[in-house]
Amino acid sequence: MAPGTLPSNPALPVPVLDVEKIRPGRRFMRAVLGNRKATVGALILLLIGFIAALPGLIAPDNPQAIIYAPNAGPSSAHLLGTTAIGQDVFSQLIWSTRQTLVVTLLVTTIATFISMIVGLTAAYLGGITDRVVTVVTDVFLIIPVLPLLILLAAYLQPGETSLIIVLCITSWAFQARQLRSQALSIRNRDFLVAARARGERAIYIILVEIVPTMTSLLAASFLALAVYVVGFAASLQFLGLGNSSELMWGTMLYNAQQGAALEAGNPWWALAPGAAVALLGAGFALLNYAFDEIGNPALRPVRKRRRTMGKMGARRWRRRGRVAA
């Protein structure tokens, strides 16, 4: 970065106005479209979102109706065959999208929120609160997640609500730690000192002053968490800790495993929901991967950086300079 582009006086008001002109939505769009991995990830998620919104458009068959011949192979009537009790696998796959996506997004949102509150509060308050929270977070990081999930789930009625509760309890720790260390680094910045001097309450400072500076990190941790939630939710259901009559990809996998789908010559019953889970996870992972590259220039491929240092790149660096003020 050319040193001249950095405003020497951090109190200059002009750059702040400039930053507000660039709406975060558009910046996000540009970042996604400028990175091939991000574009692919976003397209995958859009497609899954579309299917979740309008499943009836794609698969008009009733997914739960037991009206077909059991264990039929793929045909034009049943694109992915039928289950061992005669349900259409394709429409089960399509109709399971919504609940799978809803559970994933709900858990990820709640857990991100928990980690935000925990991490930022610990960092901001410091002292004994920080010590205690850090130890609790570390404990949650070491305790193996899946065994704990299984143990908690065993005490609850199998179903969507239990799934959401146990996943929220177990998945906030890593992100909380990341957010805490990020918040520690800005703890003594001028604007926070000013807010404290104004006599603002801690909760106001955390939510109104600190959180907005962390939107990109929050987005990144949301995406990273979503990858894990997709996998863990499906694993739990696959192990039989879901409600097997609910329409979700994980329960499809469980039913397929119980029906010995692979051995019965009916592979798509198991492979299709497995692939769907993998695709959803990959969508989040690709977007997250691209986010890391956008946010951390050190990870960017070398060749690419040279190419973007043209007109566009120069403009971006200048803007960075202003943001830093």
Place this chain on the structure above:
Amino acid sequence: MRYLTKRGGLFLVTLWAALTVNFVIPRVMPGNEATAVLSTFRGVNPAALHALEIEFGVNVHQGLISSYFQYVGNTLTGQFGVDAQGVSVLSEITSKLPWTLGLVGVTTVIAFLIGTLVGVLSAWRRGGRLDAILPPSLFIVSSVPVFFVGLLLIYVFAVKLNWLPLGSNYSLGATPTFSLSFIGDVLDHALLPGLSLTAVTAGLWVYSMRNNMITTLAEDYVRMGRAKGLSDRRVMFDYAARNAILPNLTGFAMQLGYVLGGAIVIEYLFSYPGLGYLFYTATTDHDLPLMQGLFLFYTAAVLVCVLIADLLTAVLDPRTRDA
């Protein structure tokens, strides 16, 4: 020294937390799951049943605190209770342990070696072809759920090609001996589950290793090594990689919990009779004492590995000793 006391403290706190989770969960969860489960425990000897009742808070006629201490005392002296069949939980665990230890141990070491090596090489030729292909693809594979990898491998190699067995740990009817054919049989059965676990775990360490390596390569001592005219290989492994791997050791041990979780799913998928499969059967039988014992065992296993990694880091990395 401060580093070690800090890590040792965390070890004790986590162990205590896992113990307490086992004590608290049956008491705070809604419903009477524990009562229902324990009422099926007939024919279990009365002393063992009483210990379980204390752990789960069923029919207890003493204060919470005294139950808690009695439970902690029982667990610390190795009395993990009995399962639904009246068999001691500890002996159930130790009888299944070798299979999981073999499967998870070997695959984790292989995955760590692959991940570290790819991280080192891709950082060394940063921006090269290898860097562009391997780390992202390993990362993508590592975000694929392990059961999907397992399902694909079963479908291709066991169902379609019929090269490898569908599941279990060795062929039906084979007698466990130290013969070449039996060992070959065991390896045949372990190949697919091991491959699935390796595939999804190798990517876990690639990025942290690559990033450490990139930072280390900018150090003066690496430039010094180059200036001395040492061979690339010498600089890469003896000067840079050696130092870059240190911060990764603890991360490696922390990920073990994740790997063990993957092993539960994989052992279920392949009906591989290790601890994970035991956990699965305990779940379907609602055998809460066995589940809680396994949970405690898993936590202890991860903790011991983290402690070893910490000790190793303290010995190898003088920077942690001053900090």
